Amino acid sequence: MNHLPPAGELAARFPVHGQVPLRSGAEVSDIMGRLSFGVDFTDHMARAIHTRGEGWHDRELVAYGPLSLGPATSVLHYGQEIFEGLKAYRHADGSIWTFRPEQNAARFNRSARRLAMPELPVEDFLGSIAALVAADQRWVPDVPGSSLYLRPFAFASESFLGVRSAHEITYLVIASPVGPYFRKGFKPVAIWVSTDYHRAGPGGTGAAKTGGNYAASLLPQEEAYAQGCEQVCFLDGATNTILEELGGMNIFVVDADGSVRTPALTGTILEGVTRSSVIQLLRDHGRRVTETAIPLDGLLRDIRAGAVTEVFACGTAAVITPVGRLASRDFDLTIGTGEPGPVTSALFQQLTDIQYGRAADPYGWLYRLV
Ligand SMILES: *Cc1c(COP(=O)(O)O)cnc(C)c1O
Numbered sequence: 001m002n003h004l005p006p007a008g009e010l011a012a013r014f015p016v017h018g019q020v021p022l023r024s025g026a027e028v029s030d031i032m033g034r035l036s037f038g039v040d041f042t043d044h045m046a047r048a049i050h051t052r053g054e055g056w057h058d059r060e061l062v063a064y065g066p067l068s069l070g071p072a073t074s075v076l077h078y079g080q081e082i083f084e085g086l087k088a089y090r091h092a093d094g095s096i097w098t099f100r101p102e103q104n105a106a107r108f109n110r111s112a113r114r115l116a117m118p119e120l121p122v123e124d125f126l127g128s129i130a131a132l133v134a135a136d137q138r139w140v141p142d143v144p145g146s147s148l149y150l151r152p153f154a155f156a157s158e159s160f161l162g163v164r165s166a167h168e169i170t171y172l173v174i175a176s177p178v179g180p181y182f183r184k185g186f187k188p189v190a191i192w193v194s195t196d197y198h199r200a201g202p203g204g205t206g207a208a209k210t211g212g213n214y215a216a217s218l219l220p221q222e223e224a225y226a227q228g229c230e231q232v233c234f235l236d237g238a239t240n241t242i243l244e245e246l247g248g249m250n251i252f253v254v255d256a257d258g259s260v261r262t263p264a265l266t267g268t269i270l271e272g273v274t275r276s277s278v279i280q281l282l283r284d285h286g287r288r289v290t291e292t293a294i295p296l297d298g299l300l301r302d303i304r305a306g307a308v309t310e311v312f313a314c315g316t317a318a319v320i321t322p323v324g325r326l327a328s329r330d331f332d333l334t335i336g337t338g339e340p341g342p343v344t345s346a347l348f349q350q351l352t353d354i355q356y357g358r359a360a361d362p363y364g365w366l367y368r369l370v
Contacts, residue, residue, distance in 0.1 A: 004102060007369045010127035011134050014046050017060040032141050035179030037317070038149065042136035046128035046173040049157075050118045056171075059124065061131055064174060074156035074166040081211045082111040083153035085316050086273075088133045088175075088369055090140045090147075091357035096133060096370040098150070099316075099355050101126055103273045108152065111208040116165040117154060125152065126367075128173045133369045136175060140370075145180025145352070149317070181318040186340050186348065188324025189313075191246070192224035193233045193296065195328055199247065201237035206244075206268035213270075217247035229327060231313065235296060236268060243294040244268060246313050249321065250275040253299065254310035254343045259288040274314040274351070280363065281350055282343075300326075303333050310341030319355075320348040 004010075022043050023031075031040040041064045048059040075081050084104045088096050105125035112119050129150055133140065140148040152173045156166030197220040199213050200206025206213060217232065224232040233251060236242040243263050245251055250272040252262045260282050265271055282289045302308040303326065311323040322340035326333050340348075353359035354366070 004126060004367060005123070007126070007130035007134070007367065010123055011130035013124060013127035014048075014059050014061050014131035016044070016135060017062050020044055020061070020063045028138060032139075032177060035141060035143070035146055035177055037178050037181075038176050040176060042132070042139040042148070042175045042177070044132055044135045045175075046132045046171075048120070048124060048128065048171045050154075050169040050171070052167040056118070056120065056124060059128070061135055067170075069157065070159035072159045072161050074158050074160055077161060078156070078163060079210070079212045079215070080115055080117065080156035080166055081153065082108060082115050082117060082155075083151060083209055083211065084108050085209075086129075086150050086152075087147040087178075087316060087355075088129075088140050088150060089355050089357070090142045093357075095357075095368060096137060096140050096148075097355075097357065097366045097368050098129065098133075099367075100273050100277070100365050101129060101367050103276070104152070107209060107271065107273070108154075111210060112154070114205055114208040115210055117156075117169055120154070120171060124171075128152065128171070130369050132173050132175055137370050139175065139177050141177050141179070143179065145182075147178055149176045149178045151175070181321075186322065186345065188322040188335075188338060188340055189230040190228060190325035190327060191231045191233045191311075191313075191323050192220075192227050192229035193235065193326060193328040194220040194223065195235065195240060196220070196223075197234070198237040198240075199234045200244070200268040202268065204237075204268065207265070207270060209270060214247065221247055227327060229325075231321075233326075236266070241295050241297065243296060243299065245270065249313035249315035249318065251311065251313050251323075252278065253294060253308055254312075254341060255302070256307050256309050258343075259290070260343070261290050261292055261294055263294055264291040272315055274316055274319065277351060277365065278314055278320075278347055281347060287343075300331055300333065303335055309336045310344050311335050312341075312344040312347070319351055320344060
């Protein structure tokens, strides 16, 4: 169980600043009819500023809208930025909940340390989300599989071209109503294994949620599209032989004997909240789960021999994504039947049932926002 303070108490840390113009009911219903990922945003955003000497201050909710930044703003040149992604789910009784937000808060601070940025108190991380969702609760959709996607982020907002950690950091949370990830049903994706590029290397920023890792993944992602694949899987930068993860999702392999493997956290992999939830659910359903090195050549051999029956990816946005095909310059393999396997499908059901309040929450993973 989590022992976090109630959301209402924490939300008081981020009062509404001034008169925030609100979209009309008609505009909101128009947007709620579309629900495309990351296109439309709610009326408010949460904000706090950190300055050297003063610490965090000016916590408030302001109108969602453009920022005014000098052309010398540090983040535009050196990429000192971190972010998080989590969702607010509306339950059948109208209440609004989020999933393991203290894990996102802790990871935000791990990312902050790696990027030489100030840590944000957990109460501020949770309070900013609670205040934003309470103010914009009419933006939390209720159609099945939909949610309000929350994007907390912080960046070097000091206007200075010197190369050092910025003396001013801006923290913001924006929110976008999103529909179900799988609009056309729970369809497996094809994955391109990149052998030319890496997203992270030893001692780098792979374990931090920072924009630079995504910047490094865009060219290989385009290569994947060009090969008819939806996602890229990266190999380790040191040996180019061991599976790491996708651009924004962790990966799992289900063996024919029912046991499950996922790449061990070596410092170059992002530790997903979904990943850790999946490991717990599988183990509590009696499966053996190992966090281990997964060499690509062994995986290809096992897929060909039928010793690997399912592969899936996971992350907050899509929850669980079945992988039906693994391809690269030297191979092109169908996994299992090419359709979502039973372990993958059951996990998707179990996780989303907890998130939407359709099943009990024995772990205390849910945190009530409204
Ligand atoms: C965010 C992210 C994930 C998934 O993390 P969740 O907490 O499950 O959403 C996986 N890999 C990378 C590179 C990420 O940025």
